[in-house]
Amino acid sequence: MTNAGALADATHAKGDEIIILEGVDKYFGDFQALRNINMRVGRQEVVVVIGPSGGGKSTLIRCINRLEKHDRGRVVIDGIELTDDIKNIQEVRRETGMVFQQFNLFPHVTVLENVTLAPRQVRRMPKKEAEELAMAMLARVKIPEQARKYPGQLSGGQQQRVAIARALAMQPKVLLFDEPTSALDPEMIKEVLDVMEELAATGITMIVVTHEMGFARAVADRVVFMADGEIVEVGTPEHFFTSPEEARTRQFLAQIL
Amino acid sequence: MTIAEVETTGTTRPAQRLSPLQWTRRHLFRTWYDALITAGFGALFAWTLVGVVRFLITADYTILRLNLALFMLGSFPRSQLHRPAGALLLIALAVGLAAGALSAQRRDIAAVMGLPYRSGRMREVVRRFWPALLLVVIFLALTETITPTLLAVGAAALGFAGTWVGKRLPVKARKVSWAFLLVLPLAVYFILAGLGGVGWRGWGGLHLNLFLTFAGILLAFPLGLLLALGRRSSLPAVRTLSVAYVEFIRGVPLITLLLMGAFALGLFLPSGLAPGIVTRVLIAITLFESAYIAEVVRGGLQAVPRGQVEAAQALGLSPWKIMRLIVLPQALRATIPAMVGQFISLYKDTTLVGVVGLPEVLSVGQDVNTQPQFLAQGLERLTLPFAGLIFWVGSYTMSREARRLERKLGVGER
Numbered sequence: 001m002t003n004a005g006a007l008a009d010a011t012h013a014k015g016d017e018i019i020i021l022e023g024v025d026k027y028f029g030d031f032q033a034l035r036n037i038n039m040r041v042g043r044q045e046v047v048v049v050i051g052p053s054g055g056g057k058s059t060l061i062r063c064i065n066r067l068e069k070h071d072r073g074r075v076v077i078d079g080i081e082l083t084d085d086i087k088n089i090q091e092v093r094r095e096t097g098m099v100f101q102q103f104n105l106f107p108h109v110t111v112l113e114n115v116t117l118a119p120r121q122v123r124r125m126p127k128k129e130a131e132e133l134a135m136a137m138l139a140r141v142k143i144p145e146q147a148r149k150y151p152g153q154l155s156g157g158q159q160q161r162v163a164i165a166r167a168l169a170m171q172p173k174v175l176l177f178d179e180p181t182s183a184l185d186p187e188m189i190k191e192v193l194d195v196m197e198e199l200a201a202t203g204i205t206m207i208v209v210t211h212e213m214g215f216a217r218a219v220a221d222r223v224v225f226m227a228d229g230e231i232v233e234v235g236t237p238e239h240f241f242t243s244p245e246e247a248r249t250r251q252f253l254a255q256i257l
Numbered sequence: 258m259t260i261a262e263v264e265t266t267g268t269t270r271p272a273q274r275l276s277p278l279q280w281t282r283r284h285l286f287r288t289w290y291d292a293l294i295t296a297g298f299g300a301l302f303a304w305t306l307v308g309v310v311r312f313l314i315t316a317d318y319t320i321l322r323l324n325l326a327l328f329m330l331g332s333f334p335r336s337q338l339h340r341p342a343g344a345l346l347l348i349a350l351a352v353g354l355a356a357g358a359l360s361a362q363r364r365d366i367a368a369v370m371g372l373p374y375r376s377g378r379m380r381e382v383v384r385r386f387w388p389a390l391l392l393v394v395i396f397l398a399l400t401e402t403i404t405p406t407l408l409a410v411g412a413a414a415l416g417f418a419g420t421w422v423g424k425r426l427p428v429k430a431r432k433v434s435w436a437f438l439l440v441l442p443l444a445v446y447f448i449l450a451g452l453g454g455v456g457w458r459g460w461g462g463l464h465l466n467l468f469l470t471f472a473g474i475l476l477a478f479p480l481g482l483l484l485a486l487g488r489r490s491s492l493p494a495v496r497t498l499s500v501a502y503v504e505f506i507r508g509v510p511l512i513t514l515l516l517m518g519a520f521a522l523g524l525f526l527p528s529g530l531a532p533g534i535v536t537r538v539l540i541a542i543t544l545f546e547s548a549y550i551a552e553v554v555r556g557g558l559q560a561v562p563r564g565q566v567e568a569a570q571a572l573g574l575s576p577w578k579i580m581r582l583i584v585l586p587q588a589l590r591a592t593i594p595a596m597v598g599q600f601i602s603l604y605k606d607t608t609l610v611g612v613v614g615l616p617e618v619l620s621v622g623q624d625v626n627t628q629p630q631f632l633a634q635g636l637e638r639l640t641l642p643f644a645g646l647i648f649w650v651g652s653y654t655m656s657r658e659a660r661r662l663e664r665k666l667g668v669g670e671r
Binding site for chain 2: 065067090093094096097098100102104105106107108117118121122148163166167170176
């Protein structure tokens with residue numbers, strides 16, 4: 001196997017491991033979306049997943065909080081293995097926040113209520129405490145002044161920052177980003193990436209699926225390249241962008257850089 | 258010339274305001290055949306208008322005057338008229354309270370969001386509810402004594418008093434005032450029929466139609482909601498049952514269910530156990546309506562994007578909370594137009610209970626023509642439009658209010 005070295009690298013993570021994927025396969029009907037995924041992510045690590053569309057990137061991180069059910073292999077998050085046990089699933093979801101490409105804010109409630117919803121309903125936090133927490137999170141993404149508005153009244157960049165605050169309010173151990181800037185107008189991408197970069201510096205574990213190579217280069221501890229449902233190559237940003245080993249990686253980078 | 262200049266000059270066109278004469282010429286008399294069509298339809302319109310006005314002026318309204326109570330209340334015992342009067346006052350108070358509380362709520366929201374807020378003025382109330390007000394005026398004009406007018410004034414006064422109080426209720430009491438609206442049909446039933454009252458005896462006229470409509474909605478809505486959720490259930494048995502129920506009911510005319518409720522139900526139950534005719538009819542209406550509401554709700558559920566559920570799942574919300582807090586609020590909002598259409602058709606469908614012998618408004622409109630002094634004089638031309646007007650006012654008001662609500666709720670849309 002030519003990429004045995006890369007896979008060995010993929011299983012290596014600094015510190016203890018919070019996310020473990022072993023031999024994960026995922027099918028949509030006859031189509032195999034994930035092929036034998038092995039990946040370990042350490043606490044406080046920032047992993048950026050890149051690769052061509054349809055390569056399985058989104059499916060990969062959606063298997064981490066069970067928005068997709070994997071068909072084979074093991075997914076273990078912070079010591080909890082994801083099985084059909086609904087309790088385990090809920091526990092993992094409480095510990096992982098997710099930010100979506102389309103924001104998916106709840107349009108029928110205010111920004112503040114978007115952020116307080118989960119702490120109140122899932123963590124049973126009192127209203128006042130939840131609102132204080134929410135305002136702190138909104139301040140962290142730099143839009144506390146929008147708290148009383150409805151999502152529809154905000155720009156795309158602001159909405160995505162609210163979505164980040166909403167995920168942060170559950171004080172998750174892991175944050176998953178599924179192409180967070182792909183639906184944004186160009187002038188709004190930076191405000192979201194800046195917030196994400198600041199988050200990365202706080203030491204929260206992050207897995208980011210993105211096409212923003214600048215972000216990958218600047219923020220990632222490791223870059224994972226996926227294509228055709230496989231992890232093709234893993235490495236540090238310097239290694240990855242300067243001397244990629246795999247032909248498919250080089251081809252992809254040649255297309256986008 | 259810069260691009261900005263080009264755009265500016267491109268968008269500022271000289272204002273084209275037509276004088277009425279110019280407008281008429283351009284739109285109605287552009288060519289000779291336009292003129293011909295305009296003249297033809299103009300004549301037809303004028304002829305119709307003159308005919309209707311002449312009819313309205315010269316008609317003898319005695320039949321409506323003498324039977325107004327029948328139109329309103331059916332053969333409700335006349336010695337018990339204080340009951341519907343009391344019910345009306347209670348309704349006025351409850352609606353006033355709820356409206357006041359709602360207005361205060363909107364004022365608070367507007368204040369928080371820094372939007373301007375105008376409190377509802379008298380003029381706006383008239384503009385919104387003019388058909389209903391017109392109907393009340395017509396009713397009062399047809400009455401013989403002063404009592405109904407006093408009652409109407411009393412109800413209006415209570416309504417305003419309720420609004421005044423509702424606006425000043427503490428925040429927590431607001432919800433109570435809305436919940437009051439939900440139990441109102443029950444309260445009205447108790448006032449009319451309970452407390453040593455008349456039971457279902459003599460129920461009829463407009464108050465029967467209205468009662469069946471509101472009680473039907475309140476009973477059928479939860480049932481319809483459950484059926485819609487059942488249709489999406491992951492349990493095959495629940496899903497199959499829901500689908501079977503909805504498809505069966507939707508394949509049967511309401512009149513069949515009414516006839517079965519009225520005549521066949523008694524055959525299945527031991528005698529004496531079968532509930533009264535109004536109850537049976539209400540059960541039939543509820544069963545029928547819930548199937549349609551289920552379909553409306555299902556449409557709303559499908560309109561909620563998948564990403565909403567995924568976002569809620571990712572936050573760790575339980576399936577039940579996702580449904581209650583995320584999916585249903587959005588789904589029901591999306592169904593407002595269809596739901597109101599359903600309610601309007603229910604309101605009109607209540608005329609069908611006439612078939613099983615209940616004296617609702619339309620049946621009254623026909624039956625009064627069999628009274629000896631009005632027999633065979635073709636007075637249906639008066640009584641049937643009168644019944645129609647009563648329905649139009651309710652339906653039109655519902656439809657307008659629904660459009661308003663839709664616009665209002667639009668604030669939270671994406």
